[in-house]
Amino acid sequence: MxxxxxxxxxxxxxxxxxxxxxxxxxxxxxxxxxxxxxxxxxxxxxxxxxxxxxxxxxxxxxxxxxxxxxxxxxxxxxxxxxxxxHGYIEAVPEAAKAVLRTSEKPILSQSEQRILCETLKKDLNAKSMAVLLSVGAGLRLGEVMGLNVGDVDLEAGVLRVRYSRQRVKTAEEDKTSVIKTALKTGKSRRDIPLNEPLKEILKEYLKHSTQKDIQKPLISWKEKRPIDARTVQYYFTELKKSHQLDPSVTFHSLRHSFATRALEAGVDMQALSELMGHSSVAFTLSCYGHCATEHKRAQMEKMAQCW
Structure with missing residues (x-):
């Protein structure tokens, strides 16, 4: 019944x-x-x-x-x-909404980011390239893993973000598999202009990569098999230890670090929202508005000498 x-x-x-x-x-x-x-x-x-x-x-x-x-x-x-x-109940109880509070996101300092990137560039491989793409272009891990070789357009100087590759549960009990899916929203599908340093890194990576087929995963093993996202996360965990980074820093913190560096450099919130693939500028502001405020405060302090 x-x-x-x-x-x-x-x-x-x-x-x-x-x-x-x-x-x-x-x-x-x-x-x-x-x-x-x-x-x-x-x-x-x-x-x-x-x-x-x-x-x-x-x-x-x-x-x-x-x-x-x-x-x-x-x-x-x-x-x-x-x-x-389906007629099982007559009314839906109300849910008490949890209050969302903006909290400080763990990020790399400028010096930590600079030293980490220097280390990665000295040993350029698929796993180090994955880290560089997140900290240098603000990509989510799934977006990094979803890139194909053809998504890197060096001539146009653009990185085309179209897919995500993630591990999901299958019909079999306790089994998972890695699948490639379209991104959730139209805003997530984006073209990210490559600055010169990142463009040169990608050029060097592709030059020595065995992946020439534009449909093959950009981040993959030599036999063209995609690298599992967990492998990249384990790799980043070891990098954290060797560089003595804050344990609270995660792979996703690289994306937050990108956003913070962008605001420090004076990138406006609209442009940052589009680079991050956020659903709206309001969402970007809720995530990083405090960073922009601190940057403005620092700029105002520079003007103190005028008084």
Whole structure:
């Protein structure tokens, strides 16, 4: 009977028309957070109070970031909305919104970035090229792995970002595979102008690369097999240790470092938003507005001598 169905049973029953990469994320929300806390609850009795308690559990007990809490609650609301559409419940409880606070993102300092890049250029290979593309062009790891040789247009001086390559869960239990997918939004599909240093690095890399087929992955082993993103992450972890970088710095911090350097150099927020492939300038401002403020403050301090 519909009145007896639990949330866990509905989650197992419902169909989701989403991208494979998104499905992996949603299933992790369900498995790690939603089902353990609310899975045994009957669908018809999920209340506003329980939604509040769930939010507090994620915040206090699991100590998740506000954005992660918001994403998990948003997915739970979608699950309940689908239940309403199929007649299992009459109304969807409200979710208490997690407050998003802009926090300082771990990045490389200018000196750390300069030293790291010098190290990478001395040993130019597929893994070091992956790191250089993130810190030098602001690419996400999946975007770096999704590049083909033909996406590097040295003549036009442009890097064409069109695809992402990610590891996703397959139909087989506990199995994953690496797939290449189109980027989520039109803004993510972008052409990034190459500055001269990055253009020369890519030129040198392609010169010695065994990959001549423009359809082959740019970041790959000699036998043309794509390098797994996890391999690049392990490589970066070793780089962090050898360069004594802050442990909180991650591969994604390279992208944040790119954005910070851009603002320090005076790049305007509109241009930065397009370079980063963000959905809107407002989103870019919410992520890096504090960096722009600090840069302006530093410039104002230079004017102090006029008084």
């Amino acid at each position: 519909k009145a007896e169905m639990t949330l866990a049973e509905w989650i197992g029953k419902r169909q989701q028309a989403v991208r494979l990469t998104s499905l992996k994320t949603y299933e992790s929300y369900e498995r790690a957070h939603i089902i353990p806390f609310l899975g045994r609850q009957k669908l018809v009795s999920v209340s506003n109070q329980q939604m509040l308690e769930f939010r507090e559990h994620l915040k206090r007990k699991e100590k998740l970031a506000p954005k992660t809490i918001r994403d998990i609650q948003g997915h739970l609301i979608k699950i309940l909305k689908d239940a309403k559409i």
